[in-house]
Structures are given as structure tokens and as C-alpha cells.
Amino acid sequence: MIYQLLNEMFDKGHMTVSSSELGTTLGVGSHNIRKDISCLDGVKSGGSGYDIVNLKNAIAQKxxxxxxxxxxxxxxxxxxxxxxxxxxxxxxxxxxxxGFDSNTNRIETIKTSVSVYPAYQISETARRLNIQIAILTVPNTAAQDAANRLIDGGVKGIINFTDTNLVIRKDDVFVKNMDVTGEMRMLSALIRMDMNNSITM
Structure with missing residues (x-):
């Protein structure tokens, strides 16, 4: 994602970036980068490229x-x-x-600065604290019930670390499934491709 890349570049001391640099890093054409950026208000490319702070702010506002x-x-x-x-x-x-958990003993003994609650209070607490995003790390058998409680509490986004395919009956709720095995396969393929390229060079 461009925004994350811009944050990393800014942290490393970069002040400007070109569309070709962004495209090369993200693996897309520079013309696609320029097309996307053209949708942002008040962002123009200077002689040395885009001002990173200005571009970050425009994306954040958008x-x-x-x-x-x-x-x-x-x-x-x-x-x-x-x-x-x-x-x-x-x-x-x-x-x-x-934080929420169905195990009351765990709730009583966990050491954290974040307030923790029993799972049956998910909907009520999410609504009261205006929680919009949830990270779901429950056992697979409890995933759908937890998701239902979150949605009832007004949560709009769920990062799903379980293997359960959640059934979402609202169009304005979004789920991102974190497939660790799939990501490992992707990295393995990239490593293999890089090794093959090194051998042929």
C-alpha cells in the first residue's frame, strides 16, 4: 500500500519520491501510480517528485x-x-x-494496560467505546459467534486470524482473512524465484 510505503520512506529520511520509485517498489506501472495520485486533492509532482508529507496527508484525508x-x-x-x-x-x-475472552480466569490474571472484558460483553462494550475494528483470534468454533457479537456492537471491520469463513450478512462490514499458510507459500515462491534468477545470472 502506498501509504505504508510513504511512512517507511519518511522514517528513513526521504522527503520526496517519484512515481517510478513507488511503482518499482510496489510492482506496478508508474502510470498507474500517477493515475491513482491524480484522484487526490492538492497533490502535484515537482521537479524531484512528490512531496512525501503532502502525499501522506492527502491520502490520510481521502x-x-x-x-x-x-x-x-x-x-x-x-x-x-x-x-x-x-x-x-x-x-x-x-x-x-x-480485549475480550470467554475465560474469566484469563481475564482476571492477564497483565495489560488495556481494559479486558468477558466475551458476553462484546456488543455492549463495542457500542459504548465506538469500536470500529476488531482483531479476531478465538478458536475456530467460537469465531462466528464472536463476529456476530462484534457486528451487533457496530464494528465495521474484522481482521480474522481464524480458519473459519465468517458469514457476514451486512454489506457495510468488511473482513480481512489472515492466511498465514498462504503468505508463507507466497514468500517461499518469491525466495525460489530469486534463487533461480541468481543462478541464471
Whole structure:
């Protein structure tokens, strides 16, 4: 994503970037980059390319990144707890405000600065805290019920770390399935391609 790439470049001290640089890094044509950027208000390319700060701000305004969104973690096993432990490292665009789990013993013993609640309070708490995004790390058997509670609470986006294909009956709710195995296969293929290219060169 262009926005994430711009953040990384800015953190490394870059102040400008060209469409060809963005295209090469993202694996798309520079003309496609210019076409996408042309949809943004107030962004023009100078002699040395686009001003990174200006481009970042325009993208943030276009997609609402400038308004911090509340997020939560549902399922406080190892993965869920790891998200809570690193909640302070989440980008400023999002803030983890709650964690949920069906195991009351886990809720009572977990050490975190984030407020944690029993799973049956998901809908009520999500609505009260205006949570818009949820990270779902529950067992597969509990995934659909947890998703239903989140949606009832007004959550609009779910990052699904389970193997369950969630049934979503609302058009304004979006799910991103995190397929770790698929990502590993993709990386393996890229490594293999790179090795083959190195051999032929």
C-alpha cells in the first residue's frame, strides 16, 4: 500500500519520491501510480517528485486515516495477548481500547494496560467505546459467534486470524482473512524465484 510505503520512506529520511520509485517498489506501472495520485486533492509532482508529507496527508484525508479509530482484540490466547502487549506500538491511526475472552480466569490474571472484558460483553462494550475494528483470534468454533457479537456492537471491520469463513450478512462490514499458510507459500515462491534468477545470472 502506498501509504505504508510513504511512512517507511519518511522514517528513513526521504522527503520526496517519484512515481517510478513507488511503482518499482510496489510492482506496478508508474502510470498507474500517477493515475491513482491524480484522484487526490492538492497533490502535484515537482521537479524531484512528490512531496512525501503532502502525499501522506492527502491520502490520510481521502481515506479517513487522520481520525484515530478504536480497535479491540477478541480471544486472549497467545496471539491475542501479544497484540495487547504491543498495543502501544500500533500506529497512531488506531488504538486498541479493549480485549475480550470467554475465560474469566484469563481475564482476571492477564497483565495489560488495556481494559479486558468477558466475551458476553462484546456488543455492549463495542457500542459504548465506538469500536470500529476488531482483531479476531478465538478458536475456530467460537469465531462466528464472536463476529456476530462484534457486528451487533457496530464494528465495521474484522481482521480474522481464524480458519473459519465468517458469514457476514451486512454489506457495510468488511473482513480481512489472515492466511498465514498462504503468505508463507507466497514468500517461499518469491525466495525460489530469486534463487533461480541468481543462478541464471
Amino acid at each position: 481515506f479517513g486515516f487522520e481520525n484515530q479509530k478504536a480497535a479491540c482484540v477478541v480471544g486472549l490466547g497467545r496471539i491475542g495477548t501479544a497484540f495487547l502487549e504491543h498495543a502501544h506500538n500500533i500506529t497512531s491511526e488506531f488504538r486498541i481500547v479493549a
